[in-house]
Amino acid sequence: MTPAAGRRRILAGFLRATVLAALGLAPQLLLAAPAQAKDILIFAAASLRNALDDAIAHYPPPAGGKIIVSYAASSTLAKQVENGAPADIFISADLDWMDYLQKRNLIRTESRLNLLGNRLVLVAPKDSTVTVEIAPGFPLARILGDGRLAMGDPAAVPAGKYGKAALEKLGVWSSVSAKVAPAEDVRAALLLVSRKEAPLGIVYASDAVSDPGVKSVATFPADSHPPVTYPAALLAGSSDPAAAAFLNFLESEAARPFFEKQGFSFRPE
Secondary structure (H helix, E strand, O other), X not given: OOHHXXXXXXXXXXXXXXXXXXXXXXXXXXXXXXXXOOOEEEEEEHHHHHHHHHHHHOOOOOOOOOEXXXXXXXXXXXXXXXXXXXXXXXXXXXHHHHHHHHHOOOEOHHHOEEEXXXXXXXXXXXXXXXXXXXXXXXXXXXXXXXXXXXXEOOOOOHHHHHHHHHHHHOOOHHHHHHHEEEEOOHHHHHHHHHOOOOOEEEEEHHHHHHOOOEEEEEEOOHHHOOOEEEEEEEEOOOOOHHHHHHHHHHXXXXXXXXXXXXXXXXXXX
């Protein structure tokens, strides 16, 4: 046998022994490896940002994982779920978009609950001198002048839908519909007012609390629009016990202060 052949034979034996050793250890390594941590992913209405972030900050995260929230208009999030976006929990700013997912078997119906309530308010920049009394036929168009009315897109965004319903009930929608600045979600509408790009906006009471750049100048009568209700549910594609535990926390008394501090009503009838 030549020296080169001998070296090749020795190397082959070494490699074979190494592979066999690795195969023998593989099951032990697999057993010893910790389970992959799984994050909890929540799709939540934009108006929940401050309150939900606060609640999450006071909740123990899943072992090795974290709680991630995607905030947007309920309509946008529901469409993402319908298109296959993976998430564990959906919290909508109205019943319609939760119903939309339920009809398509995309939520775990037994987990659905009405988590929060809210009020609809008219806001202005914090240094505005505008005074408004909301009543049937109130002169909103005259108060706006050449300015725009910031609100969520009335065609899809819950806050915009509530706002349009209220203005129709009060008999002033036709006079201001051409002045509406439709926003992608309620927080975007709030920002238009906070930046003084719009003299008035329709948002939730909780949004007015969250931004020091605005002030609430009037509250819409409760009977001028459907009740503002935030349903929550586990999504059909989620089987993570940690997600179910977190949803249980959100509906518990321990979570109540975080929502009420931001102007929400807790567990409305």
